[in-house]
Amino acid sequence: MTTVANRLPREFRPSRVHTGFDVEKVRRDFPILAQRVRGKKLVYLDNAATSQKPQVVIDAISRYYEEGNANIHRGVHYLSEHATEEHEAARKTVQNFVNAAQAHEIIFVRGATEGINLVAQTYGRAHVNAGDEVLITAMEHHSNIVPWQILGEEKGARLRVAPINDRGELLLDEFEKLLNPRTRMVGVTHVSNALGTVNPISRIVQLAHGHNIPVLVDGAQAVPHTQVDVQALDVxxxxxxxxxxYAPTGIGVLYGKTALLEAMPPYQGGGDMISSVTFEKTSYNKLPYKFEAGTPHVAGAIGLGTAIEYLNGLGIANMAAFEHEVLEYATEAISAVPGIRLIGTAAQKAGVLSFVLEGIHPHDVGTILDQEGIAIRTGHHCAQPLMQRFGIPATARASFALYNTKEEADALVAGIQKVREVFA
Amino acid sequence: MSDLRELYQDVILEHSKAPRNYRELPLANHKAEGYNPLCGDHFTLYVDLDGDRVRDISFQGSGCAISKASASMLTQMVKGKTKAEAQELFDKFLQLVKGEGNGNQAELGKLAVFSGVCEFPVRVKCATLVWHTLRAALEGKQQAVSTE
Structure with a gap:
């Protein structure tokens, strides 16, 4: 018999009640939420695609360009020194946020996608050879599929895929069976962007480490909803x-264990990543700079640091408990709509409500909801193999953030009823 | 809501629920595939061409209401027409859904129900997918057509 991950991973276990989480006050921190679209109050439920930004983050970016802009690391002048400090302070903030052992284990990249590509092209190219295997799951985003395929094509390695059940939960037994002496890497999402499934990362890591296989976790959809502790997870x-x-686009994070990062060849060559260059020989800079060629996204890093401080101020456990309550409420409300089928009904979920309506294409659902001021996403959510698994071309996906309310869940349900009226 | 009713006119909804000429055409001598992977619209168009004239035409597949109704009505409109006449209709249809027409919708016949699409620029690709597929079928192209 196959077992599924039926225990809520510790980091996602919500405290029973949230205390003092004032969502209306939080909403006032996000200026974009106050606007009306198409004459209706904006109901923004496309947070898995991108989140809105609080005023403090917008201000931090403006302030950097108004008062602090300079290139970092090399300058001896005041502004450069100050910008360098702010940039490195943001790294420290990220380090504490994910509880990394060292600040140099935090590599700034453009986003999760670049982080995965970096690992595939450095660690992967150094360790994956012909006949080797990379193991992922059936619920991965294209960004955790394609980089491994590119590597596999170059090296003659094989991509293996651990299956999921009809609820969208990873089949751990099947996953375990796929681990073998040829497996060189496990890539798994923490939270599925299309289903909302929370994967049991600790257990996955235990199983993989039992075979001395390293694990890369795509945390793009987890970090907004929970406290992540990379040391406790042992990723x-x-x-x-x-x-x-809640930070700007163009900035992201790769965390890696020091020993692994040290042993990896660099990703891109250029300024900042070197310690000395001659035409005969170049020696590379120490961590994290070895992986940060070129002028980085300084404003982005500062914005990210500010966003994390904002979350810390709200209390992440508090936020997670509130979000959990809203998602449960929305799930129950939407389930009552006739003809609705939820895609992704895992016991442990975060942030995402994916659905299809009988006889109505998700695109039509999206267009009609948009006329009501409700922003959702429709399509395959960059997870085409997952859509094939469920035998559907696309879903409509409402995804929640810390500023979404039960009233907005009600608006979503009312909007779906309107869709049904149009198609009645 | 008025824009929505312009888009989802009753005729369109009716065609999307009960598409005409929705079948495989065993005698088809031309066939093409239209596929918009981002939204998942996927149609196969079958054409039985008698010389220069469309003797019969049908389609199969799945997609949103706009793309499916467009396919259904295309098969009705194009049957019996020459390749040149079909192309002319396509040109006018394209103008209509992009809001670039001269307002003369009479020559489009019942395809005029798609006039609301121009208010929804992201849905133009839905309405035109099967028309591009038709052109590919008539030109004998092998590769699947996309409007994304």
Whole structure:
């Protein structure tokens, strides 16, 4: 018999009640939420695609360009020194946020996608050879499929895929069976962007480490909803994108264990990543700079640091408990709509409500909801193999953030009723 | 809601629920595939061409209401027409859904129900997918057509 992950991973276990989480006050921190679209109050439920930004983050970016802009690391002048400090302070903030042992284990990248590509092209190219295997799951985003396929094509390696059940839960027994002496890497999402499934990362890591296989976790959809502790999870690599966690686009994080990062060849060559260059020989800079060629996204890093401080101020456990309550409420409300089928009904979920309506294409659902001011996403959510698994071309996906309310869940349900009226 | 009713006119909804000429055409001598992977719209168009004239035409597949109704009505409109006439209709249809027409919808016949699409620019690709597929079928192209 196959077992599923039926125990809520510790980091996602919500405290029973949230205390003092004032969502209306939080909403006032996000200026974009106050606007009306198409004459209706904006109901923004496309947070798994990107989150909105609080005023403090917008201000931090403006302030950097108004008062602090300079190139970092090399300058001896005041502004450069100050910008360098702010940039490195943001790294420290990220380190504490994910509880990394060292600040140099935090590599700034453009986003989760670049983080995965970096690992595939450096660690992967150094360790994956012909006949080897990379193991992922059936619920991965294209960004955790394609980089491994590119590597596999180059090296003659094989991509293996651990299956999921009809609820969208990873079949751990099947996953375990796929681990073998040829497996060189496990890539798994923490939270599925299309289903909302929370994967049991600790257990996955235990199983993989039992075979001495490193694990890369795609945390793009987890970090916005929970406290992540990379040391407690014992992950080898963890990636996430800033823009999904209330920070700007173009900044993201790759966490890697020091020993692994040290042994990896560099990703891109250029300025900042070297310690000395001659035409005969170049020696590379120490961590994290070895992986940060070129002028980085300084404003982005500062914005990310500010966004994390904002979350810390709200209390992440508090936020998670509130979000859990809203998602449960929305799930129950939407389930009552006739003809609705939820895609992704895992016991443990975060942030995402994917559905299809009988006889109505998700695109038509999206267009009609948009006329009501409700922003959702429709399509395959960059997870085409997952859609094939469920035998559907696309879903409509409502995804929640810390500023979404039960009233907005009600608006979503009312909008879906309107869709049904149009198609009645 | 008025824009929505312009888009989802009763005729369109009716065609999407009960598409005409929805079948495989065993005698088809031309066939093409239209596929918009981002939204998942996927149609196969079958054409039985008698010289220069469409003797019969049908389609199969799945997609949103706009793309499916467009396919259904295309098969009705194009049957019996020459390749040149079909192309002319396509040109006018394209103008209509992009809001670039001269307002003369009479020559489009019942395809005029798609006039609301121009208010929804992201849905133009839905309405035109099967028309591009038709052109590919008539030109004998092998590769699947996409409007994304």
């Amino acid at each position: 080898d690599f963890y990636v996430f994108s800033g823009h999904k966690v």
